[in-house]
Amino acid sequence: xxxxxxxxxxxxxxxxxxxxxxxxxxxxxxxxxxxxxxxxxxxxxxxxxxxxxxxxxxxxxxxxxxxxxxxxxxxxxxxxxxxxxxxxxxxxxxxxxxxxxxxxxxxxxxxxxxxxxxxxxxxxxxxxxxxxxxxxxxxxx
Numbered sequence: 001x002x003x004x005x006x007x008x009x010x011x012x013x014x015x016x017x018x019x020x021x022x023x024x025x026x027x028x029x030x031x032x033x034x035x036x037x038x039x040x041x042x043x044x045x046x047x048x049x050x051x052x053x054x055x056x057x058x059x060x061x062x063x064x065x066x067x068x069x070x071x072x073x074x075x076x077x078x079x080x081x082x083x084x085x086x087x088x089x090x091x092x093x094x095x096x097x098x099x100x101x102x103x104x105x106x107x108x109x110x111x112x113x114x115x116x117x118x119x120x121x122x123x124x125x126x127x128x129x130x131x132x133x134x135x136x137x138x139x140x141x
Contacts, residue, residue, distance in 0.1 A: 003136070005077075007103035008035045011068075012093045012127075019064035022108045023071035025138040029106075030077035036106075037080045038068045039096060041089040058083060090126045097133045104134040 011026055013019035023038065030036055040061040042054070052060075065081040072079050086092030097105050107127065128135050 003029050004031050005029050005034045005036075005103065005106070006031045007033075008037065008100055009104050009106045009136075010093065010097040010100065010102045011036050011038050011106050012089070013038060013040055013064050013068060016060075016063050016067050018108075020067040020071050022106075022138075023068035025108045026106055027072050027075050029138070030072075030075050032076040034077040035080060036072065036075070036077050037082060037096075037100060037102070038065055039082050039084050039093065040064050041084045041086055041092045043089055044085055044087050090130055093127070094130070094132045102133055104136050105131070106136045106138060108138050 005026075009026070009030075011022060013022050019038070019040075023036075026036060042057045042061065061083045068081070069079060082096070084092050084096055086095075093105060096102075105127065128137070
């Protein structure tokens with residue numbers, strides 16, 4: 001059985017390598033009638049100073065989107081990109097999925113050690129546990 005997406009999916013990406021890896025993984029699952037919305041959430045500090053300037057972070061997101069578009073260049077699907085802003089990556093991703101009436105949030109788990117997961121809150125685990133729309137975790141190719 002082959003998994004395909006014929007509707008709208010939100011595809012969160014965290015960095016340029018992740019963007020390319022995730023887009024490559026999702027590419028074979030997209031059909032002509034599907035829309036993949038590649039999103040990067042710029043995490044705001046909620047009152048504290050941000051880690052980098054907004055311009056730097058938006059430029060970094062543009063690099064992510066370029067790499068995703070390259071990986072999806074031969075896809076029959078409609079490809080959109082969007083920079084999102086919020087204090088919680090998981091909450092903001094699902095809010096966008098609901099706003100866009102997405103059928104699913106699709107991602108590939110990022111490699112990390114257990115200590116990093118404990119310190120960062122393990123976004124992949126939260127994506128599954130706190131899902132408000134279906135979540136598909138694709139294997140890395």
